Every structure is written in C-alpha cells, then in structure tokens.
Amino acid sequence: MLLKEYCIDITRKAGEYPGLDMNMGRRVMCPEYSINQIDVKSFPEEERGKAFVLLWHIEKGGHLSATMKPYRQEFVYQCDFTPQVRTQLHTHDYIELAYIVEGRFHQRIMGKDICFKKGELCLIDKNCPHQDFLEEDESIILFIGLANEIFDEVMVRNIGEERILNFLQTSLMKQKDIQQYLHFKPKSQEDEALEPHLLQLVTELSTNDVAAAYICKGVIMRIMHHISSKYEFNLSNDERKKMKWLIFEEVTDYISVNYRQITVKDLADRFHFNEDYFNRLFKEKTGGTYLEYLQEVRLKQAYRLLRSTDISVEEVAEQVGYQNKGYFYKIFVEKYKMTPAKTRKL
Structure with missing residues (x-):
C-alpha cells in the first residue's frame, strides 16, 4: 500500500470516537485565538519509543480528519474549518519533522510564510514559533515528533550531512537562544525511496508493541540518513x-x-x-x-x-x-x- 492510501485509510476507518478528551482536539488542531500568546505543545506521555506521528488529511471544502499514533485510545478527530484559517502560534518541546504526502502546505515560521510542496520536508527545532495554514484544496501532512532521547550517539553519527549535524547538535543543547528550521527539497523529482520508510514508521507506531520502539528508532535513522543525502537545503x-x-x-x-x-x-x-x-x-x-x-x-x-x-x-x-x-x-x-x-x- 502506498503512503497516501494508508493515510487516507486510517483517517476514514471510523468517525469521531466517543469519549475523546477535548484537550486532544486542541492538540490535534487548535485554531488561532490570540495574536499575543504562544502555545507550547509537549511530547505525549503515551508514547513508548520517543517518537509519534500526527496525521492531517485536509479535504476539499474545508474538512479536516486527523489522528495520532500511538495514543491510548484509537481516534479520528474531525472538524470543519474556514479556508485560510491559521492554527494558534505555537512551539514544541520536541523536534518536529513534517512531510507533505499530498498537495501543498503553508506554514508561518518565525514570521516568514513558506509553502511546502508534495515530497518536501520541514525540520523544526524546539522552541521555534510557527503557525499552520489550513487551505481549501486537498492535502495530507505527516508530522513526526522526535524526542531528544532518540538522537543518541549511534543515531547522530550515521547522519552524513554536516549542516544537519549542526542543526541537531544545537537543538540538543540545554541552553541555547537560537531558533531554527530546515526546508528539504528532493534532489530528484521522482524520489520514491523515502515514503516506504515513512509508511513503515507509521505502521510500527500504530502497532506500538514492545518491539516497535526499537524498530522505529532504526527506521528514523534511515529517514534521517536518506534526507541528508538525497535532499537539498540551504542555511x-x-x-x-x-x-x-x-x-x-x-x-x-x-x-x-x-x-x-x-x-x-x-x-x-x-x-x-x-x-x-x-x-x-x-x-x-x-x-x-x-x-x-x-x-x-x-x-x-x-x-x-x-x-x-x-x-x-x-x-x-x-x-x-x-x-x-x-x-x-x-x-x-x-x-x-x-x-x-x-x-x-x-
């Protein structure tokens, strides 16, 4: 199964699950409510392997279906929105890697509006303020949350690109005042090697058994190694x-x-x-x-x-x-x- 088909499937398996914590809805997609406040999104406690995925399926006409893996309760969050609505300005206490599975995706990062196209990625550091735009056309976005603990010595040493090493090293420092992100574009327009790794990551996080934590770490290493060698970016x-x-x-x-x-x-x-x-x-x-x-x-x-x-x-x-x-x-x-x-x- 292709990544796009899998993403659509898991956001349509069932409607909105009863008993879903209302705070979870705000975590999945919180519309802008203040121009002066910055939300801080924390790493979910339910996760085992120091990684999780948040999946957005935006359908034409202004409808969002979303889910998170792993989570203690299987759910699909659904809501309608007004096109061009923005999420609340926010930061994370973890590193986020976003991949555009389908369509386009706009973000405002540190006050700069950026359009990400299908097949592109964005690596956003902790404490880097940004907003997401929800638009009318169909798009699928895969957000991968990565905790500091996953970037151990073996993981980092297998990333060959020095600029990504610099990014991760500064991100993992306890005391820093730099805000940073990286925009990755595939060197080849027909790069089909990354999506199987992303699909494996999502399925393993959905399984979330004892072995999944170890498998996911290896898959994330493959993902980081791939984008370090097959994608281009600038600082x-x-x-x-x-x-x-x-x-x-x-x-x-x-x-x-x-x-x-x-x-x-x-x-x-x-x-x-x-x-x-x-x-x-x-x-x-x-x-x-x-x-x-x-x-x-x-x-x-x-x-x-x-x-x-x-x-x-x-x-x-x-x-x-x-x-x-x-x-x-x-x-x-x-x-x-x-x-x-x-x-x-x-």
Whole structure:
C-alpha cells in the first residue's frame, strides 16, 4: 500500500470516537485565538519509543480528519474549518519533522510564510514559533515528533550531512537562544525511496508493541540518513555562524572543566561529531588546532596555580594534565619565556 492510501485509510476507518478528551482536539488542531500568546505543545506521555506521528488529511471544502499514533485510545478527530484559517502560534518541546504526502502546505515560521510542496520536508527545532495554514484544496501532512532521547550517539553519527549535524547538535543543547528550521527539497523529482520508510514508521507506531520502539528508532535513522543525502537545503550565512558559535561555546565550556584528562575522542563521543570536525571548528574560530587550544587552556591554568599556590611544579604539571615533566617545562617556557620556577618568584 502506498503512503497516501494508508493515510487516507486510517483517517476514514471510523468517525469521531466517543469519549475523546477535548484537550486532544486542541492538540490535534487548535485554531488561532490570540495574536499575543504562544502555545507550547509537549511530547505525549503515551508514547513508548520517543517518537509519534500526527496525521492531517485536509479535504476539499474545508474538512479536516486527523489522528495520532500511538495514543491510548484509537481516534479520528474531525472538524470543519474556514479556508485560510491559521492554527494558534505555537512551539514544541520536541523536534518536529513534517512531510507533505499530498498537495501543498503553508506554514508561518518565525514570521516568514513558506509553502511546502508534495515530497518536501520541514525540520523544526524546539522552541521555534510557527503557525499552520489550513487551505481549501486537498492535502495530507505527516508530522513526526522526535524526542531528544532518540538522537543518541549511534543515531547522530550515521547522519552524513554536516549542516544537519549542526542543526541537531544545537537543538540538543540545554541552553541555547537560537531558533531554527530546515526546508528539504528532493534532489530528484521522482524520489520514491523515502515514503516506504515513512509508511513503515507509521505502521510500527500504530502497532506500538514492545518491539516497535526499537524498530522505529532504526527506521528514523534511515529517514534521517536518506534526507541528508538525497535532499537539498540551504542555511543563511548568519544562521550557520550562529550555530557554529553555539557549538564552539559548548565545546570550550566542556574543555574548561575537563582539560586535565580529555581527548578529541571524548569530544566526539560527547558531541556526536567526527574527530576531524573539531580541528576544522577550532581552526575557524581560533586559527589553531584542537590540541593547540587545549594546550593554551592547560598552560594558563598552570600559570595561575604557580602564582596562587605553593604546590610543587611537578604537581602543577600533573594537575593540568601533563605526566611528562620535561615536556611541560618545554612548552611552558615557549609560551611565557621563563621557567615555572621563575614564574613563581614574580
């Protein structure tokens, strides 16, 4: 069965289910009620595998049928709407990936109106304000909600496109002030390889048994890998610079705490980039390599310890991460043009 046929089928299997929580209707589609308020949509508690799908089937004449998988109670939410109605401005506390199964779909993201066509995707970060437009023509939109926990080391490392890595890395940071989204367009107009993965994801989430959580994670990895290699997208220079600065600040903060015993492999494990990325990042931001930056941090700390404590030079060298006393003396003199002993006497 094709994805389009499956989406239509599950939104027509039954009418509106009795006893549906009224708050669920507002979650599925909340019309605009205020120009000053921003709703925050939270990840549904019912989900097992750190992912869920929300499906919209918009029919001609202004009718919406929608459902969510998984959910504790099977339902199809239905409502009529006035064409061009907007949803309430909102954000998510999760990452959202939207795929246009059929027709077109308009969103207003960070104040900018964008039209997504059939086969295109939009990846929206947490805390990024946006609105959805419901229009008169038929369209089918698949919204995939992705929790932070699903993007572990294995998942992220298998995404080959560096700009998507940058997006995900900044999205997963706890402290950030950047709002971002990515608009993906297929490089080939006849790309038919993605929809089978999306169909598998929807069916597994509909099943929602113990195995589904593991299967869905693998399917999402395939989806992210596919769009990273078969779709094109652009970031403005300003957006790219902001993202890299956030990553650089996060990495250097981590180094400032863990400089005594740290390797570039530790950084790769922590931040989910390959090791070469860090040298490129430090070259761009400091003009030197990662090791040169780390040495600078260690030597500055050694200078501070020599000036403010009475511990031996050997202990200073060891505390800042150098087991080889001779090597420590050599690089210290190269930087400060004096020995550690003379530094202490200043």
